[in-house]
Amino acid sequence: MKEYNKVTSKIVEKIKKILKNENLLIYQDEENLKSYSNDESGGEYYAHMPELVIKPETKEQISEIVKLCNEENIPITPRGAGSGLAGANIPIYGGIVISLERLNNIIEIDTKKPSSGSRTRSSNQRSVPNSIRKRIILRWIPDECRDEFHRRKRSDKRRRK
Numbered sequence: 001m002k003e004y005n006k007v008t009s010k011i012v013e014k015i016k017k018i019l020k021n022e023n024l025l026i027y028q029d030e031e032n033l034k035s036y037s038n039d040e041s042g043g044e045y046y047a048h049m050p051e052l053v054i055k056p057e058t059k060e061q062i063s064e065i066v067k068l069c070n071e072e073n074i075p076i077t078p079r080g081a082g083s084g085l086a087g088a089n090i091p092i093y094g095g096i097v098i099s100l101e102r103l104n105n106i107i108e109i110d111t112k113k114p115s116s117g118s119r120t121r122s123s124n125q126r127s128v129p130n131s132i133r134k135r136i137i138l139r140w141i142p143d144e145c146r147d148e149f150h151r152r153k154r155s156d157k158r159r160r161k
Helices: 009-019 030-034 059-072 120-127 141-160
Strands: 025-027 052-054 076-079 096-099
Touching: 009 025, 009 052, 009 059, 059 076, 059 096
Parallel strands: 052 096, 076 096
Antiparallel strands: 025 052
């Protein structure tokens, strides 16, 4: 296993300059950091606490932060919604979680070569005219699964109270 460096206050200051908005990062706030320590795969059993969570708004910010982390030998973990069931977005080496939740603008829709980058509902609402959207439902299968998972989770929480 490769040894990584810790996130220092000097590095946090550099990241603040890149993000240009202090509200786009979580640092030294254990309660908020904890929600980025795991996904839905096993709850707190598999959790690993990140040292810093950032929420960049542009691809340029991500690029600069990845370069900085590479130079400083700090591990990064990309994270979408955190609803995965495979543990892929758990920061097992600590370091920085790059939350992609604020990257929700659609730049282009390529119907021949679909790719990830935005939520399916968001894409549908922006790309399909209202008259058509009312007659057909465009959904990606994982959206259906995720929605059902969260409905059951909310239902379980209500039953426990």
